[in-house]
């Protein structure tokens with residue numbers, strides 16, 4: 156079983172992930188992980204923290220001469236901001252006399268529910284781990300998963316389809332073209348005409364002390380038929396993908412294929428008819444199902460969309476109550492992102508890659524890459540005979 160654990164506070168010394176269950180002999184590139192970490196840090200609308208951090212991974216175990224050994228892989232990302240927080244986030248000793256205790260919970264963040272649940276007087280003990288800083292480790296483990304998927308020609312892409320009230324609209328081209336255009340965009344949109352409008356909107360919203368959310372789409376190509384299973388709800392690939400995407404901070408909705416729009420259409424306008432030809436085998440002309448039927452991949456590209464709510468920390472804060480005095484509190488300004496939808500899209504790709512790698516190994520798993528390739532080849536031959 157492929158699994159991971161992450162640890163680390165936003166302003167602590169480092170973030171750590173341990174990945175266990177990778178096969179041996181998988182070519183492993185640190186540079187590819189760093190590239191994904193870099194992608195997550197891009198995107199117009201982020202706050203001052205992204206100018207401090209330059210995320211780079213250090214591998215602590217499990218890899219030798221550029222290949223996995225089938226043992227746990229440790230990934231560490233240093234928090235450069237730590238040096239500004241060493242006193243306030245000290246692991247030992249007593250709190251400094253001038254420590255600023257956080258007592259003002261922000262609506263929309265984990266602050267209030269977390270402080271009550273964990274019986275904390277200093278909300279910092281909640282927000283440090285609730286923070287989306289942890290998404291750097293998700294991108295790192297996703298980058299490892301991608302290296303396994305790549306071996307089987309499975310690729311994961313994303314682009315932003317809505318940002319606040321702006322809809323990017325219909326975009327023509329293959330998913331590879333669309334993703335390549337999004338890669339060039341400061342807000343990960345594939346329609347250059349919308350880029351400026353979105354950037355102007357983010358500027359305006361920032362000036363007003365407000366924040367924005369949006370919707371991104373993740374597409375996976377090269378997925379074989381048969382990942383996931385209809386046999387139990389927790390084995391359905393769609394349920395696992397939805398769970399993984401909802402696990403990202405600020406994601407409030409997930410759609411697969413036509414998603415919510417399917418509910419508004421007639422059946423004949425939703426379901427993908429089945430055809431067969433000698434060269435192509437079974438095929439479809441449409442992909443309303445987003446590559447998943449019965450929780451099983453059907454060989455079409457997987458298409459998932461996730462909705463991100465606007466960032467909760469506002470420069471013009473919403474009404475709330477100081478937990479120490481119980482008084483309504485006055486505005487206090489904190490460093491924050493105004494919009495992080497482009498970054499969330501990269502995190503969405505990463506968790507999608509992770510779930511696919513996990514399902515892939517469940518079906519074709521072996522202790523070495525060669526064993527998995529054999530299993531995969533045998534299965535493909537069986538499918539071709541049907």
Ligand SMILES: Cc1cc2nc3c(=O)[nH]c(=O)nc-3n(C[C@H](O)[C@H](O)[C@H](O)COP(=O)(O)O)c2cc1C
Pocket residue numbers: 202263264265285286287290403404405406464466467468490491492493495498499502
């Ligand atoms: C990439 C990314 C960056 C984020 N940046 C911020 C931020 O700067 N300030 C903030 O208040 N929330 C930010 N968030 C959202 C909060 O982390 C999130 O809303 C909070 O943890 C509460 O969790 P929930 O929204 O899932 O309920 C960000 C989320 C993501 C995915």
Ligand SMILES: C=C(O[C@@H]1CC(C(=O)O)=C[C@@H](OP(=O)(O)O)[C@H]1O)C(=O)O
Pocket residue numbers: 165202203204205208285286287288289290291404490491492
């Ligand atoms: C650090 C990251 O995102 C952070 C997510 C975040 C939050 O509350 O979720 C709050 C901000 O942190 P800070 O308070 O240090 O400015 C973001 O910068 C990151 O993406 O690497």
